[in-house]
Amino acid sequence: MADAEEGAEAAVSKATFDQGLMRWREERKVTKRDRIGMGWRPELAAGIVENLDKIDVIEVIADDFFGARKSKLEGLRFLAEQAQVVLHGVGMGLASAALVEERRLAQMAKLVERVRPEGWSEHLAFVRGGGVEIGHLAAPPRTAATVEGAARNIRRAREVVGTAPEVENIATLVEPPGDWPEWEWVHRTIAASGAGLLLDLHNLYANAMNHGYDAVAALRAIPAECFETIHIAGGKLIPATDGRDRLLDDHLHDVPDPVYALLEAATSRAMRPLTVILERDGRYPAMGELLEQIAAARAAVRRGRARAEMLGESTSRMGEVAA
Amino acid sequence: MSAQALEGFLARIYADAGARAKFRANPRAEAQRAGLNEAEYAAMARMDWTELELAARSFAKKRAGKQKSWWKRVREWMRRKSA
Numbered sequence: 001m002a003d004a005e006e007g008a009e010a011a012v013s014k015a016t017f018d019q020g021l022m023r024w025r026e027e028r029k030v031t032k033r034d035r036i037g038m039g040w041r042p043e044l045a046a047g048i049v050e051n052l053d054k055i056d057v058i059e060v061i062a063d064d065f066f067g068a069r070k071s072k073l074e075g076l077r078f079l080a081e082q083a084q085v086v087l088h089g090v091g092m093g094l095a096s097a098a099l100v101e102e103r104r105l106a107q108m109a110k111l112v113e114r115v116r117p118e119g120w121s122e123h124l125a126f127v128r129g130g131g132v133e134i135g136h137l138a139a140p141p142r143t144a145a146t147v148e149g150a151a152r153n154i155r156r157a158r159e160v161v162g163t164a165p166e167v168e169n170i171a172t173l174v175e176p177p178g179d180w181p182e183w184e185w186v187h188r189t190i191a192a193s194g195a196g197l198l199l200d201l202h203n204l205y206a207n208a209m210n211h212g213y214d215a216v217a218a219l220r221a222i223p224a225e226c227f228e229t230i231h232i233a234g235g236k237l238i239p240a241t242d243g244r245d246r247l248l249d250d251h252l253h254d255v256p257d258p259v260y261a262l263l264e265a266a267t268s269r270a271m272r273p274l275t276v277i278l279e280r281d282g283r284y285p286a287m288g289e290l291l292e293q294i295a296a297a298r299a300a301v302r303r304g305r306a307r308a309e310m311l312g313e314s315t316s317r318m319g320e321v322a323a
Numbered sequence: 324m325s326a327q328a329l330e331g332f333l334a335r336i337y338a339d340a341g342a343r344a345k346f347r348a349n350p351r352a353e354a355q356r357a358g359l360n361e362a363e364y365a366a367m368a369r370m371d372w373t374e375l376e377l378a379a380r381s382f383a384k385k386r387a388g389k390q391k392s393w394w395k396r397v398r399e400w401m402r403r404k405s406a
Contacts, residue, residue, distance in 0.1 A: 097326035130331020134338050135386030138378075141333060141366070145326030173381060174374035176333065177366030210374070242373045248381065 034267070034305070035084070036298045038278040038290065047287030052083055054291055059277045062087040062120065066107040073114055080115045086229075086275070087111060087120040093127040094157065094167065095140045095189070097149035105160040112161055121166040121198045121229065122157070124150060124189060137170045142178025142185040151192035166196040166229050171203035171249035175211055182207060183218050190226070197222070200231040201262045202255070202279075206247040219262055227270040232259050232297055233279040251281035255293050260300040267304025268311070274301060325358075332357040332367070336375070337382055347372065 037057030040048060048055060058079065065076055079085060092104050112120060125137035126146075140146045150167075158164040169186050178185065190197055199222065208215035234253035237245040255278065267274060276297050280290060332354070335342040346353040346367070354364035 097330060126330060126334070129327070129334030132331065132334040132338050133386070134334050135382045135389065138334070138337050138382065141326070141329050143326060143329075146330075149326070173378040174371060177329070177363065177370060238377065240373050240377055246374070246377055 033273040034276070034301045035273070036276045036278070036294050036301065037084070038294060039088070039280060040079075040085075041281065041284075043284050044280070044287070044290070047290070051287065051291060054294060055083075057084040057086060057118075057275055057277070059086050059088050059279075060115075060117075062089045062108055062111055063091045065111055065115075066104075073111075077115050080117060085115065085117045086277075087115065087117045089120065089122040089165070090137065091127060092122050092153075092157070093125065094122050094153045094165075095124045095146055095150040096126040096129065096153065097145040098129065100153040100156060102160070105157055108157070109161045112163070119163065119166065120161065121168055123168045123170050124186060125170045139170065139172035139174065139176040139182075141176055142180045142182070144179070146178075147185065147188045147192050150189045151194075154193040154195045164193075164195050166198040167193070168198035168200050168231065169203050169207075171200070171206045171235075173210060173246055173248065181213075182211075183221060187222075196228055197226040198229045198231065199227060199266065200233070201259050201266070202231065202233040202235060202249055205256075205259055205262060206235055206249045210246045215258070215262060216265065219265055224269040224271050227266050227274060228272050229275045229277070230263065230266060231277050231279055232263060232293075234259075251279050252283040254285075254289070255296070260296055263297060264300040264304040264307070267301045268307040270304070270308075276301060328358045329363050329367075332359060336367070336370075337379055338386075340379070343375070343379065 035056035037055050037059060038044070038048065040058045040060045048058060060076060060079075065073060068076075076085075087108070089104075089108060092100050092108070094100055108120065123137050126140040127134050127137060140150075154164060154167065167190070169182070172182075175182075180188070186197070201219075204218060205215050207213075208218055232255045233249065233251045234255050235247050235249040235251070236253050238248045240246050263276065278290065278293055278297060284290075335357075336346060342353075350368050351364060354367055359367065
């Protein structure tokens with residue numbers, strides 16, 4: 001009798017295990033091709049480590065580790081051994097007619113050598129000029145000189161660091177002087193440098209809203225082969241003296257629905273597996289809320305892939321009909 | 324006129340309230356003083372002042388935050404040293 005009970009119990013737990021495994025495989029199916037992760041911040045460290053089963057990749061701000069103590073660097077290297085880690089720079093100022101500082105490239109090279117991340121990225125921004133530190137990522141003049149300068153700086157970064165950075169479109173509250181609108185300048189810079197694009201969807205969304213262009217149309221104009229790494233984040237509306245609020249990309253708020261919609265649209269055209277990173281820089285909610293945003297991003301990616309499959313099927317059916 | 328001069332001028336306009344005020348009061352003279360040519364002056368003059376002030380405020384906040392975190396690091400270092 002006891003043997004029979006034990007047998008039944010074992011059968012039930014085996015079935016439960018198999019069901020769980022199937023569900024887990026189903027949930028993770030998207031990550032065979034696409035990965036959803038988040039930015040590493042000291043305030044989130046414990047929550048991230050506890051939830052590594054739900055976070056496929058971790059993006060670490062490289063500048064926080066330049067000149068760091070040995071123990072801090074060892075900690076980062078240990079993290080990179082346990083999880084997929086990418087490095088993200090914020091201070092190089094690649095998008096400039098001026099030469100990027102060798103000191104900063106050397107710092108990145110040293111960190112990459114030590115941590116051995118999957119890859120690294122920087123912004124298409126200038127952060128200093130004429131001896132003045134702007135203090136944050138600023139939009140450079142959109143001219144041939146900054147296209148050439150950025151391309152030269154990116155090539156130099158590749159030489160020093162050993163691999164080329166992916167370069168990120170920035171959010172800007174002001175349209176800088178120049179010859180081209182934002183995305184034409186970005187496309188020219190990407191083409192001239194040969195670098196990959198790190199597409200920040202909230203930056204695109206905020207710039208579109210603030211400067212009066214259509215985010216969906218701008219996304220559609222980006223070549224599909226550019227979609228590989230994507231940032232998502234949130235911001236807030238701030239009042240302006242002309243009576244028209246502007247969207248500030250502050251990374252202090254939840255990802256808004258239009259950004260998930262842009263993510264779905266980008267995924268539906270993506271030709272390669274995507275890495276999507278949720279960025280949050282303060283006013284941290286409970287970890288559960290951030291995990292919900294990761295889950296929402298995963299769902300958007302899944303919808304995008306499904307949409308692509310449907311379109312592919314309908315296209316091939318149309319082909320069959322035509323044949 | 325070098326592209327770097329335009330970047331330097333733009334950086335000052337982004338980061339320095341005094342430079343912004345001077346440029347707003349006398350744009351052509353300030354642009355000439357910075358070595359900008361006519362086309363660069365015209366491009367700078369077309370910038371939206373409302374947006375520029377918003378961006379400048381945002382940059383100033385970021386600089387203040389970095390200053391604060393620099394002092395925080397110094398205080399932590401001193402605390403470790405004295406412990």
